[in-house]
Amino acid sequence: MTVLHQRPGLLLRILPPGLYAGRASKLVERSVLAYSRMWLVFVSGVFEPLFYLVAFQIGFGRLVDEVTGPDGRPMSYVAFVAPALLASSAMNGAIFDSTFNVFFKFRYAKTYEAMLATPIGPLDIAVGEISWAVLRGGIYAVAFFGVMLAMGLVASPWAVLLIPIALLVAFAFAAIGMACATFLRSPSQFDFIQLAVMPMFLFSTTFYPLTVYPGPIRVLVQCFPLYHGVELMRELSVGALNPGMLGHLAYLVALAVFGVWAAARRLTHLLLR
Amino acid sequence: MVVSTGRVVGSWRAAWLRVEGSWAWYRRYWKSNLYSSGLQPLLFLVAMGLGFGSQVKAGPATGGLSYLQYIAPALLVSAAMQNAVGESTYPVLSGFKWQKDYLAVTATPVTPGQLLGGHFTWVALRLLLSGSVYALIALAFGAWLDAGAILVVFVGVFTGLACAAPVTAFAASTYDEGVRFNSLFRFVVMPMTLFAGTFFPIGQIPLALRWLAWISPLWHGNQLARGVTLGGVAPIAMVGHLAFLAALLAAGAFFAHKSFYRRLVV
Secondary structure, three states, X not given: OOOOOOOOOHHHHXXXXXXXXXXXXXXXXXXXXXXXXXXXXXXXXXXXXXXXXXXXXXXXXXXXXXXXXXXXXXXXXXXXXXXXXXHHHHHHHHHHHHHHHXXXXXHHHOHHHHHHOOOOOHHHHHHHHHHHHHHHHHHHHHHHHHHHHHOOOOOOHHXXXXXXXXXXXXXXXXXXXXXXXXXXXXXXXXXXXXXXXXXXXXXXXXXXXXXXXXXXXXXXXXXOHHHHHHHHHHHHHHXXXXXXXXXXXXXXXXXXXXXXXXXXXXXXXXXXX | OOOOOOOOXXXXXXXXXXXXXXXXXXXXXXXXXXXXXXXXXXXXHHHHHHHHHHHOOOOHHHOOOOHHHHHHHHHHHHHHHHHHHHHHOHHHHHHHOOXXXXXXXXXXXXOHXXXXXXXXXXXXXXXXXXXXXXXXXXXXXXXXXXXXXXXXHHHHHHHHHHHHHHHHHHHHOOOOOOHHHHHHHHHHHHHHHXXXXXXXXXXXXXXXXXXXXXOOHHHHHHHHXXXXXXXXXOHHHHHHHHHHHHHHHHHHHHHHHHHHHHHHOO
């Protein structure tokens, strides 16, 4: 049980009153309860990246001999693709959770309006929903990493860091996705989200190296947030550490911070008028 | 000209009225459908055909062709399958359950069978439109080998209908909020897209699992599409693929017809 009159911490004192009540974990609790009745939907999410991994192992990988890895050494195609698939599945899962589900709760079920009638603020909602998306993404990432290990696609002990990076990617996209979901008016507009996510999935060097693109397009691809997640994961999976990784990391962290700020601001604007 | 009211229109005309209704809706919302019906297959053609294809050496697996030419016909069929399934899940359930426009339509002299015919006609026209747009743009990429590409558009429409029919029957017998569709997409549509010979020959799939590709309508559609533009498929096999798709269409339409009457005729 939560004690309602707890002593406010620093964050509670500096934020505008009513915005944050320190109860974001209640939203996660609610999601766990809700999904315990839809566990099949939850579990089946593990299969999607696995289908892709198997397709690359038996199919695509046989069409390609070898590709140049991030450390300049040749590597098998499926080992090249696997970390990128992990990054993009973290993105897809987070976007799905924070757009489709949030939109439904926001527009139809009015779940958030009910929550705001209790001592829960918009920032609690944003942080709680994003945490749930990250938690879910984390479970999928661990499952995926387990399969990568079993298939012998992990070449370096640094690859353990793939899981926290997957969480960061999920966090950044969940935050941005949630901010975007508050702008949607009808379900048919979800095509616009696909319009942003799908090209990113296909072109962020997921399936082939950056060198395939001509010069100017390379710069464009390097602007995609997913590109930085893919690069980071691919370098870690072979243990090719380099200073550029800090840049990738900074990009994703900045995106995550901006996303949380934007999502909470939009929710405040829409719900607390 | 003044037409007397109260006259029941013919069967075909009644089904066509439904198509006109869908068209009126589409004219308003085509922009938000632009991605799923037109752009997605092109993005795949660029990413996989050109990008991934740059890593693939033309060899026996691709029939000696460039990878772009190898996947161009199959991508059209695969997109048609996805569009047809998409158009036959939530929109159909919504007609029964949320928007209830199916109930409204059958409150007029239009029968559930004519409504179903209108739905299939509409799906076919959508596939024809998106297939033609894809074919034209793929032409600019140099993805087609010969004029057989025109036939690929029709293979796409036929394969799409063969998938739409059983899925429509499935949607018409769905009474929940459509949660089952998630499983359909995840365990049927997605694996079929990856493993039914669109991106690589099914000969690479272990024999014990290859039958899954054989029973998938998409594989038959892909074989037909490659047969008409790239060659290499025996005429007797083509007849077999056509027969499989026709049988699926007939069986799906039969069960959809049954479900429509069960749900709309009191």
